[in-house]
Amino acid sequence: MFAHEFMRNALLAGTFVGVACGLVGYFVVLRAQVFAGDALSHLAFTGALGAAVLGLDIVAGLFFATIVGGIVIGALGDRARADDVAIGTFFAWTLGLGVLFLSIFTTSSSAGNGTAGVRVLFGSILGLSGADVRTSVSIAILTSVALLTIARPLLFASLDGGVAAAQGVPVRALGLGFLALLGLVAAEASQAVGALLLLGLLAAPAGAAHRITSNPYRGLLLSAVLAVASVWIGLTLSYAFPTLPPSSMIIATAVAAYVLAFAATVGRRRPVGHYLG
Amino acid sequence: MAELTVAQGLTWNLWSDVQELFSYPFMVNAMEAGTIVAVMAGVTGWFMVLRRQAFAGHTLSVIAFPGAAAATLAGLPVAVGYFAFCGLGALSLAGISGSNRSHSAESAAIGSLQALALALGFLFVGLYHGLLTGLDSLLFGTFLGITRDQVLVLLVVAAVAVLLVAIAARPLYFASVDADVARAGGVPVRLLGLGFLLVLGLSVAATSQITGAVLVFALLVTPAATAHQITSRPVLGVALSVAIALAVTWLGLALAYYSVYPVGFYVTSLAFGLYLAVRITRVAVRRRRATGLPAAAAA
16 A cells, blocks of 8 residues: 555645634634634635636645635624634635536636536545645644644633633734634645545544543644554545545544543533533 | 527617527526516525524535436436425424524534535435436526426415415524514414424425525525615515515526626625615715714704
C-alpha cells in the first residue's frame, strides 16, 4: 500500500487534515455550531465552482468562499444566538448560486462535463499531488497551532460567554476568529474528502469525544486521534476494495466511531456541552 | 435541455408569452408540480422554522440523495428510495432529539447522520457505474420531463401532508412555541415532534424528486423565514409562506424557461432577495420608529 505515491500522499495529507478537523470539530460541537459547518461545506462548493467559472484557481476560490462565509455567519449569528434560520436562508441561496455556476461551467467546458462539480462535492484524496500535500500540511499545522493558542480563552468563552466577557475575555473577537479558522479548515478538508463530506470529519469524531470524556484537553486529543484513525482506516478500506470511494469510507468510519461511543455511553453522565443548554 | 430550443424567446407581449409557456405539456406539468410543491413546502416549512429545526430539515433533504441512489442501485423506482430513506431519517432525527438533552450534543448527532447519508449516497453512486451523469440531476433536480403520474403522486402526498399538519395545527403550534407549558397542559409533545418530522420527511421525499435533494431546503426555509419576519400570527404567517413559495416558484420556472440557466438558481435567488428586502425594511422601520417616537412624545 505504501509503495504507491498517491497512497503516501493521501495518508500524509489525510493525517494532517484529520488532526485539524478533529481539533476544530471539538469546538464546533462544544459551541453547537455544527450547522455553521454544514453551511460552510456548501459554501466551499459554490466558491470552488465560482472560481472555475471565472477561470481562477479553484483552491483559491474555495478558501476565499469559506473564510468570508465563516465571518458572515459569525456576523449573522452574533445578534441573536442560535440563528439557524438566518444561516439556513443564506446558504440555501449560495446553493442556488452553486447550481448556476455548475450549469455555466458544464456548458462552457465540453471536457469537464460535471465531473469537476462531483470532484468538488466529494473530494479526490487519491488524486493529490506532492505540492497539494505540502499546502494542506502547512495549512493544517497553521490552523492547529492557532487553535491551540486560543484554546483556553475559547473554551472559557464557549462554556460561559457571559462570565468570560465579564472577566475581560474578548468573546466576540474569539467567536469570529474561530469561525474564520473553521472556514480555513473547511476549505482544506474539502480538497481531501469533498465539500459535502467534511461535515462528517468535523462532527462525528468530536461528537464521539464529547460523549466519552468531559475533560476538554483529553476530549481535544481524543477527537483528533479519532479523526486521524478514521482517515487511515477509510483509506485502507478503499485501497483494499477499490470500488469503495475513499471519502465515503472515511466518513463511514468516523460515524461508526460516533455510534460506538454513543452506544457505550448511553445513560452515562452528560458531556461537557450540557452547560450550554 | 433539448426542449428548450423550441422556445420562441421573450417578446413584448407578456400575455402571449405566458400562453406560449403553457402550450407545452412539459411546462404545464412543471407548473403544476411546482405549485403543489410550493404549497406543501410553504406549510411544513413554516412550522420547521417555528420549531427551529432548520438543521434537521436540511439533513432530511440531504438524506433524499442516498435514497435515490440506493433505489437506482437496487433497480427499484426512485420514489421508493426517497420515501423509505426520508422516513427512516425522520425516525432517526426524532430518536436523536429524544436521547440528547443538550443542543450541542444534538447538533453533533444530526451532523453525523447527515455526513453518513452523504457518504452512503456517494458510495452507492460509486457502486453503480454510469450514474455519474445522473448525479447532477439527483442533487439538483430538473423541472423538465415531469410525467403526469409524478404530478398525481405529488398531489396525493401533498394533500396528506397538508391535511395532517392542518389537523394537528393547534397542538403543534402550542408544543412548538412553549413545549414545557404544552406538556403540562397534556399535549403529547414528543409524539407531535415525531409526527411532524415524519410529515416533513414525506414532503421532502416528494419534493426532492422534482427539485433535487439539494434545493428542497431552499423552498422549505426561505419563504417560511420571510413570513416569520413579517408576522408572528400563525394563520397569516402560513398563508404568507405559501404565497411567497408559490410566487418564487412560478416566476423561477418562467425565467428558467426563457433563459439557459437552471430553475434552482432563479427560485433560490428570488426567495433570498425577498428575504433580504424584508429584513432590511424591518430594520429601517424599527429604526425610524425608534427615532420617531421620542420626537412624537416630546411634541
